[in-house]
Amino acid sequence: MYAGGIGVKQNLEKAFEWYEKASNQNHNWGLYNLAEMYYSGTIGDKNYRKAFELFKKSAELNNYDAQNRLANMYYSGYGTKRDYKNAIYWYEKSANQDYDWAQHNLAKMYYNGEYVKKSYPKAIELFKKAAEQDNRDSQNRLGNMYYSGEGVEQNYKQAAFWYQKSADNHFNWGQDNLGDMYYDGKGVKQNLEKAFALYQKAAKQNNSESQDMLGLMYRDGIGIEKDYKKALYWFQKSADNNFDWGIINLGYMHYYGLGIKKNYKMALSLFNKALLLNNYKANCLVAMMYIEGKGTIINLKKAKQKLKIPYKNNYKEAKRIWQKYNLSSIR
Numbered sequence: 001m002y003a004g005g006i007g008v009k010q011n012l013e014k015a016f017e018w019y020e021k022a023s024n025q026n027h028n029w030g031l032y033n034l035a036e037m038y039y040s041g042t043i044g045d046k047n048y049r050k051a052f053e054l055f056k057k058s059a060e061l062n063n064y065d066a067q068n069r070l071a072n073m074y075y076s077g078y079g080t081k082r083d084y085k086n087a088i089y090w091y092e093k094s095a096n097q098d099y100d101w102a103q104h105n106l107a108k109m110y111y112n113g114e115y116v117k118k119s120y121p122k123a124i125e126l127f128k129k130a131a132e133q134d135n136r137d138s139q140n141r142l143g144n145m146y147y148s149g150e151g152v153e154q155n156y157k158q159a160a161f162w163y164q165k166s167a168d169n170h171f172n173w174g175q176d177n178l179g180d181m182y183y184d185g186k187g188v189k190q191n192l193e194k195a196f197a198l199y200q201k202a203a204k205q206n207n208s209e210s211q212d213m214l215g216l217m218y219r220d221g222i223g224i225e226k227d228y229k230k231a232l233y234w235f236q237k238s239a240d241n242n243f244d245w246g247i248i249n250l251g252y253m254h255y256y257g258l259g260i261k262k263n264y265k266m267a268l269s270l271f272n273k274a275l276l277l278n279n280y281k282a283n284c285l286v287a288m289m290y291i292e293g294k295g296t297i298i299n300l301k302k303a304k305q306k307l308k309i310p311y312k313n314n315y316k317e318a319k320r321i322w323q324k325y326n327l328s329s330i331r
Contacts (some may be wrong), residue, residue, distance in 0.1 A: 010045050023054065031058035032066045038067075050192075058092060067094035067104040071096035084115035095126065100321030102128040104138045106251025111141075111150075120151025131162060136169035143177055149188075156187030158220075167198065176210045183213070203234065208243035211235075215249055228259030238269070244279040249270075251285070262294030265300065280310035284317045291325055300330045 017239035018035055022030020035054035038047045052073050058066035071090035074083045088109060095101030107126035110119045124145055130138035146155045160181045165223050166174025178261040179198035182191045196217055202210035211234045217224050219231035232271025251270035254263045268289050272281035283306050289295050290303040310318035322328070 002279035012037075016043050021115075023057075024065055026057070028029070028061035028063040029056045030064065030065050031055075031061070032069075035066070035069070041254060041285065046072070048079030050079075057112055059093070062093075062097070064094045064097040064099040065104065067097075068089075068099055068105065070104065071102065084109075088116060093130075098129070098133075100130040100133040100135040100138065101128075103133075104135055104141075107138065107141070118227065122252065124151040125320040131165065133267070134165075134169065136166045139163075139166035140171055140174040140177060143174070147177070150160060158187075161185035164276075167201075170201075170205075172202040172205035172207040173209070175205075176207050179213065185273070192217075196223050203237070206236045206237075206241065208241035211212075211238035212243055212246040215246065219249070226329075228253070232259040232303060239273075242277070243280065244274045247274040247277070248279065248282055248285070264289065266295075268295035275306070280315040280318060282315070283307055283310045284315075284321060287318075300327065303327065304330045 010108070016034070018261055019030050019034040019037065023034045024070040035051045035058065037043060039051035040046065040056065052070070054162065055066045055073065059070045067090045071087045071094065073079050074087035074090065076082070088106070091102045091106040094178045095106050103126045107112075107123045107130065109116055111123035112118070124142070127138045127142045127145065131142045139162045143159045143166065145151055146158035146162065146201045148154065160178065163174050163178035163181060165180045168174075175198045179195045179202065181187050182195035182198065186192070196214070199213045199217070200209040203214050214237060215231045215234035216222065218234065220226065229262065234248070235246055235250040235253060238249045247270050251267045251274070252258070253260055254270065255267035268286065271282050271285040271289070287303040287306040287329065290299045290306065292298070302308055303325070304322075307318045311322050
């Protein structure tokens, strides 16, 4: 009550005092809440070691939330030595008590094959259990697996169903993914207005991919009136969040002078930034600027250097540029 200011004026020092009294009597939620205060540094410096100690005591008293938090600390190495086996042990303890976040976290380990044998069917099973308890992250992840057909037969309608559940719970990735479904007409009837509305919701939560999609829709007038200034605004937002395609699309705006004065040097700088994020399209764009001498002097050696990795990995555009300009002959 003191922690949340329920029925009394909020007083975190008082809350700490009472949680400490409860924990001294080995009360599992007293231990848990005191651990939370140490973990977050609510009334002082963060103390992960003390939080770990208290979460462990609470977990041993079968507190499902503490078991999940203890597993998180073993997984991340906060307050203790990183120990994936113990992380799995405590996630399983909590998941067996039907705690949705433990089910979600354990599902991710099976999905990625982190210190357990990779198993998409097991991941699906756990994500579904958590999703049915309205866990919005699991609803989105379940949508992803139906979309890609991982561990389950590919089913766009089921993907859209779970993305909708996640979006209804205001999860930005659920909104973004459902926006993609409406944009492409997969699992739902194509509806660009709905796609735009969903991207807006996710973009306002700082989702970099939705910010990029809003930029595209404004730039090309897809489902909305063309507006280069707004396109520029959203591409900048996406680029500020270090999304490679947002950076590339912002570069295009500078390259072509859309909503802003044409600036090849700025475009080259942005394409180079996206290149560092392992986007092969950016390699091709940078190479072409060195070939054409835009924003820099003509330098075929540098163009070849920028294309080497995507060329070796059979990226079509890189191969096309390599052959067209006979870059094999450049020494």
